[in-house]
Amino acid sequence: MKMVKKAVIPAAGYGTRFLPATKSSPKEMIPIIDTPVIQYVVEEAVASGITDILMIIGKGKRAIEEHFDRSPILEESLLKKQNLKMLDTIRNISNMANIHFVWQKEMNGLGDAILHAKHHVGNEPFVILLGDTLVQSEDGPVTKQLIDVYNETKGSVIALEEVKPELVSKYGVVDGEAISDKVVKAKGWIEKPSIEEAPSNLAVASRYLFTPEIFDFLEKTPPGKNNEVQLTDAMKEMVKSLPMYGMKFNGKRYDIGNKMGFLKTNIEFGLKDPEIGEEMKIWIKEFAKGL
Numbered sequence: 001m002k003m004v005k006k007a008v009i010p011a012a013g014y015g016t017r018f019l020p021a022t023k024s025s026p027k028e029m030i031p032i033i034d035t036p037v038i039q040y041v042v043e044e045a046v047a048s049g050i051t052d053i054l055m056i057i058g059k060g061k062r063a064i065e066e067h068f069d070r071s072p073i074l075e076e077s078l079l080k081k082q083n084l085k086m087l088d089t090i091r092n093i094s095n096m097a098n099i100h101f102v103w104q105k106e107m108n109g110l111g112d113a114i115l116h117a118k119h120h121v122g123n124e125p126f127v128i129l130l131g132d133t134l135v136q137s138e139d140g141p142v143t144k145q146l147i148d149v150y151n152e153t154k155g156s157v158i159a160l161e162e163v164k165p166e167l168v169s170k171y172g173v174v175d176g177e178a179i180s181d182k183v184v185k186a187k188g189w190i191e192k193p194s195i196e197e198a199p200s201n202l203a204v205a206s207r208y209l210f211t212p213e214i215f216d217f218l219e220k221t222p223p224g225k226n227n228e229v230q231l232t233d234a235m236k237e238m239v240k241s242l243p244m245y246g247m248k249f250n251g252k253r254y255d256i257g258n259k260m261g262f263l264k265t266n267i268e269f270g271l272k273d274p275e276i277g278e279e280m281k282i283w284i285k286e287f288a289k290g291l
Contacts (some may be wrong), residue, residue: 003166004125004147004209005052007045010113011038012104017258027063030132030256032269033276034094037256038131039093043131046096048144053099054111054120056132063103064167071108080138109228113219118215125150125211133206134265137251144207145249149183155243156214158235159207160184161253165195171203172232174246184246189235191225202246204232205253213242 015027015051019042022030028038031147038055044153045053051053071090077086102116112129136144144158147269149157160174172191190199217234224230239246255261270280 001073002124003139003151004127006051006120006121006124006126007050007053008114008117008121008126008128008142009038009041009045009053009058009131010056010128011061011064012107012113013058013132014058014107015132017255018262019113022060024056024060026064027257028061029063030262031275032134032256032265036067037134039067040134041129041131042068042096044135044141045127048127048141048147050127050143051097053115054099055099055101056104056116057101058104058107059072068094068096068099069203090115093288107228109226109230110225110233111221111229111234115126115215115218115230121212121215123212125156125209128208128210130206132255132257134254134256135205135207135249135251136254137249139250141169142205142207142251143209146207146247147248149245151244153183153245155245156211157209157245157247158186159205160202160246160248161205162248163201163203165198165201168192168198168201168203169194173198173200173204174202175199176246182250184248186239186244187245188239189232191230202248203247206255211242214238230287239267 011026011028011283014071015022029036033065034054042053052094055064059138076088078090084265104113104116129143130225136178139145146157146159163171169192172189174186175182175188176186179185184202214234217238218229221229221234224261271277
């Protein structure tokens with residue numbers, strides 16, 4: 001069985017929910033405190049043992065490439081100022097992993113974006129981390145947990161989070177049978193069901209691990225919702241013939257793709273930040289008095 005060493009990070013979407021900020025700046029580069037969202041995503045992959053990352057980008061995403069490249073002029077300036085701590089931080093960004101880029105020339109859906117990774121991935125299992133979503137768990141990186149389940153089951157594994165029943169219509173959910181406290185063997189995947197139709201309240205949570213057979217199913221998947229190739233549609237077909245699992249993680253998903261999610265994430269991360277956390281707590285208490 002091949003080890004999981006490759007990751008794919010789709011980051012080609014327009015970010016229309018953050019216009020006008022995303023007119024010329026990628027949504028994945030929006031900072032949480034002082035670090036772009038996509039850097040947190042890459043750090044999760046690296047902490048999970050991933051050494052090779054392919055990012056799927058599109059028009060207007062050049063800033064992502066530049067962020068993960070060396071910046072000799074900036075490094076020289078920091079060195080002259082003897083700001084060695086920040087110099088190490090900047091250099092580490094470009095040294096975290098082997099990062100490659102491929103362009104999705106047309107926005108044809110998440111499934112189509114993943115298909116762009118076929119030749120890079122080859123005949124290996126790989127993980128997918130959505131570039132605008134953070135997940136944190138008390139049990140370590142969620143991607144690493146997926147890899148651990150894959151090593152036990154030998155099948156594709158999808159991260160799951162429990163959501164309130166009234167919210168299932170916003171997500172893809174799993175239909176399956178629990179085989180342990182946190183692992184479900186999938187029978188099917190249902191996209192945005194009603195409360196009555198939903199077989200569970202376990203929603204797909206932006207982290208996936210697939211065996212390479214997913215590409216065969218994606219190539220046969222016709223355009224679906226919004227006339228785009230949907231990853232969930234390929235998963236529905238794949239589960240009919242190959243074992244697939246869902247993994248409930250103990251933690252939280254932060255959706256940076258909407259304004260409230262972005263603001264809440266910055267507040268939560270700010271309160272935990274060793275540099276500004278205490279000052280922020282004081283400010284929030286003072287601010288709340290005036291409401």
